[in-house]
Amino acid sequence: xxxxxxxxxxxxxxxxxxxxxxxxxxxxxxxxxxxxxxxxxxxxxxxxxxxxxxxxxxxxxxxxxxxxxxxxxxxxxxxxxxxxxxxxxxxxxxxxxxxxxxxxxxxxxxxxxxxxxxxxxxxxxxxxxxxxxxxxxxxxxxxxxxxxxxxxxxxxxxxxxxxxxxxxxxxxxxxxxxxxxxxxxxxxxxxxxxxxxxxxxxxxxxxxxxxxxxxxxxxxxxxxxxxxxxxxxxxxxxxxxxxxxxxx
Numbered sequence: 185x186x187x188x189x190x191x192x193x194x195x196x197x198x199x200x201x202x203x204x205x206x207x208x209x210x211x212x213x214x215x216x217x218x219x220x221x222x223x224x225x226x227x228x229x230x231x232x233x234x235x236x237x238x239x240x241x242x243x244x245x246x247x248x249x250x251x252x253x254x255x256x257x258x259x260x261x262x263x264x265x266x267x268x269x270x271x272x273x274x275x276x277x278x279x280x281x282x283x284x285x286x287x288x289x290x291x292x293x294x295x296x297x298x299x300x301x302x303x304x305x306x307x308x309x310x311x312x313x314x315x316x317x318x319x320x321x322x323x324x325x326x327x328x329x330x331x332x333x334x335x336x337x338x339x340x341x342x343x344x345x346x347x348x349x350x351x352x353x354x355x356x357x358x359x360x361x362x363x364x365x366x367x368x369x370x371x372x373x374x375x376x377x378x379x380x381x382x383x384x385x386x387x388x389x390x391x392x393x394x395x396x397x398x399x400x401x402x403x404x405x406x407x408x409x410x411x412x413x414x415x416x417x418x419x420x421x422x423x424x425x426x427x428x429x430x431x432x
Contacts (some may be wrong), residue, residue: 187420191394194371195231196317197362198423200410202238204426205314209289210246212311212359212430216283217243219312220255220270220292220301232293239291248289251282258296267300269407274304289313299326305358313428318363320346324431328353339366358432365427371404371407374400374423389418 187193209217221236236252243250256269274290277283284308290301299313302323305312315322320339323331328349333341343364350360377399381387387395393413400411406425414420 186292187417191419192375192378192392193417193420194375194396194400194416195414195420196367197237197410197412197424198231199238199422200424200426201314201318202235202242204424204428205291206242206246206248206289208241208313208361208428209311210248212289213287214248214289214311215285215287215420216249216251217289217291218251218253218274218277218283219293220253220273220290222257222294223233223254224257224259229340235293241390247432249283251252251277253277255292255294258294266294266296270297271304274308286310295322298323302360303359304325306353306356307358308359309359311359311361313361314363316426317418318365319426320362320364320366324350324360324362332385337366337369339364343429343431346375348368350432356432359430360432361428363427365406366427367423367425367427369406370400370425371423377403393421398407 204215217239218237219239221232240250253273256266258266261269289311290305292298292301292316295315302312304310320342324346328346330342330349331345343362346362378387378396381395381399397411400423401409404425409423409425411421411423414422
């Protein structure tokens, strides 16, 4: 819908992100991977459905048991209800024998339950990787008192503070990750300069893929950054750069 009304759309490449996320979980010994997705967002958002399928496929490729739990909708049960559901669901999966031990990764794109996932990871020794949009500023920062950097783009400074805060927690058992690539900033910078190009006629329908890819790649300034067209849509591009780092 946005693409029909816009000249250009940039979004996360969930096929690449899923491979990265699941690979990190595998590296920490994950045998199970539980995702919590709200049915409403899955039915109404192809990007979310793509994310679920990408994670499922990545888990199968890594030999990890994939479990998708239809999470509670904050529109219906509010934030407290969604958090309560996650706690009860994790306990239920253990009681039903769906998972066992500590080699369990938990994941959700719902920003309302990130703190709950970390709480459960710390309590049970689980693996927590990535909130909804890969960013250092969601998830861990909701649980720990982390000093914010002067500029949002100074992710490295934030991660140093995050590590210090997590290390100071001597009771937490969770295997926690943070995302160090400023992906949102990269996409925003690429979008702004591409907008300038659109306004002055440098970008046309014929050369959009080449020009936009160049702009976003320059903003990323990394050989690990990838940007490709989204399906057969000529004005939508998906991008990603690996960047997860274990902080415990």
